[in-house]
Amino acid sequence: MRHKRKLLFLGNLILCTFSIMLIYLVVLDFTGAIPSEYNIKVGDDYVIDARFPLSFTYDLEENSILEVNPVEELSKTYLGRNNGIQLKTLEKGSADLHYKVLGLIPYKTVKVNVVPRLEVYPGGQSIGVKLNTEGVLVVGVAEITDISGNRHSIAEKNGIRIGDSLIAINNTMVESSLHVAELVQESNGENLELVLKRNGREFTANVTPIQSGEDGSYKLGLWVRDKTAGVGTLTFYHKDSKKFGALGHGIADVDTGELMSIKDGEIMNSKVISIQPGKKGRPGEIRGIFNDVNSPIGRLEKNTVHGVYGEMIRDFPNNKFNVPMEIAYQHEIKEGPAYILTTLDDNQINKYDIEILRVINQSKADSKSMIIRITDPRLLEKTGGIVQGMSGSPIIQDERVVGAVTHVLVNDPTRGYGIFIEWMLQESGVFDN
Numbered sequence: 001m002r003h004k005r006k007l008l009f010l011g012n013l014i015l016c017t018f019s020i021m022l023i024y025l026v027v028l029d030f031t032g033a034i035p036s037e038y039n040i041k042v043g044d045d046y047v048i049d050a051r052f053p054l055s056f057t058y059d060l061e062e063n064s065i066l067e068v069n070p071v072e073e074l075s076k077t078y079l080g081r082n083n084g085i086q087l088k089t090l091e092k093g094s095a096d097l098h099y100k101v102l103g104l105i106p107y108k109t110v111k112v113n114v115v116p117r118l119e120v121y122p123g124g125q126s127i128g129v130k131l132n133t134e135g136v137l138v139v140g141v142a143e144i145t146d147i148s149g150n151r152h153s154i155a156e157k158n159g160i161r162i163g164d165s166l167i168a169i170n171n172t173m174v175e176s177s178l179h180v181a182e183l184v185q186e187s188n189g190e191n192l193e194l195v196l197k198r199n200g201r202e203f204t205a206n207v208t209p210i211q212s213g214e215d216g217s218y219k220l221g222l223w224v225r226d227k228t229a230g231v232g233t234l235t236f237y238h239k240d241s242k243k244f245g246a247l248g249h250g251i252a253d254v255d256t257g258e259l260m261s262i263k264d265g266e267i268m269n270s271k272v273i274s275i276q277p278g279k280k281g282r283p284g285e286i287r288g289i290f291n292d293v294n295s296p297i298g299r300l301e302k303n304t305v306h307g308v309y310g311e312m313i314r315d316f317p318n319n320k321f322n323v324p325m326e327i328a329y330q331h332e333i334k335e336g337p338a339y340i341l342t343t344l345d346d347n348q349i350n351k352y353d354i355e356i357l358r359v360i361n362q363s364k365a366d367s368k369s370m371i372i373r374i375t376d377p378r379l380l381e382k383t384g385g386i387v388q389g390m391s392g393s394p395i396i397q398d399e400r401v402v403g404a405v406t407h408v409l410v411n412d413p414t415r416g417y418g419i420f421i422e423w424m425l426q427e428s429g430v431f432d433n
Contacts, residue, residue: 123244392405
């Protein structure tokens with residue numbers, strides 16, 4: 001009987017131990033303490049620590065792009081307290097390393113990418129962004145009262161929502177909001193086939209324009225907008241590919257909050273004319289005007305949630321910080337001092353001190369990769385912290401470009417978020433060159 005109790009106790013102890021281990025590993029995964037992917041530059045050495053009860057196994061034949069050595073000379077599966085391994089990169093490519101619990105139970109695969117060393121020119125200058133949408137954006141819907149006094153809601157009847165893009169009418173591509181009005185009037189009240197897009201997917205709606213009792217014109221009851229413009233900050237320029245990235249977040253419609261679908265667009269030099277400082281609960285703003293509207297410096301090609309991207313068509317417009325800098329991948333970024341490059345109302349690119357408060361391990365692109373705090377008294381005096389128009393300001397640490405400013409914390413304008421530069425380079429297509 002006593003023997004059975006001992007076995008039962010031992011079984012419960014083992015079960016409890018494994019349960020605690022499992023909870024611990026889940027917490028590590030949830031907090032990002034165990035990244036799923038590493039980008040390590042060719043020629044670099046890097047140490048990965050495996051926290052107990054985890055250890056690494058690997059296949060040297062498969063991992064020919066790496067030389068893998070234990071930090072402590074233990075065995076191929078490490079059961080000691082320090083289960084770290086040192087990776088020496090040999091050539092570009094990808095390889096898998098495998099976590100195991102207690103060296104026995106497969107737990108997780110870590111992808112190691114050996115990536116090229118990359119240099120970009122940092123930005124920091126104020127730019128004007130002019131974006132032409134694909135079709136027109138539905139920013140409002142309304143009921144129409146016809147000549148008999150009856151009320152109609154074409155949008156509600158046909159499932160058209162605010163935020164949809166109207167691409168074509170009767171197989172004619174829509175060019176502008178005025179073009180929409182012309183096509184609707186030319187219909188003389190006959191049925192129209194609308195091609196719309198929502199969340200990247202096209203759909204059609206067959207509608208009949210209503211003759212308004214107010215002015216006798218034909219209407220669809222849709223308020224649409226076709227262009228947008230604003231001021232932001234250039235993040236980087238890659239000379240070999242001529243590609244650039246800016247803002248660190250996408251351009252969304254002010255009324256709908258939807259990311260605007262881009263047909264084409266331009267960036268140009270802009271001049272800061274005033275600054276509204278940010279305060280708790282009220283974001284500030286950099287106000288600017290476009291310079292040389294007829295001489296754009298770049299073509300806009302992509303508007304994504306992680307920034308706007310395109311190709312430069314004129315000489316790189318940074319005369320102050322005109323030396324390329326190496327980029328840092330996320331595992332190379334650390335909490336601590338850094339600085340940003342940005343332009344205020346003196347219209348000069350300047351350095352301003354910040355602190356990186358937290359680095360968030362990520363396996364896919366996200367515009368909230370780091371939490372930062374403005375510490376430079378000059379910038380705090382001028383802006384109160386992070387303000388609209390500062391988005392895209394490059395973040396520099398140890399003289400390497402690590403990311404860009406993206407968002408402000410509304411309740412504390414001295415703090416905000418930054419995006420890893422590797423996500424912006426990935427979106428821009430620089431890695432494809």
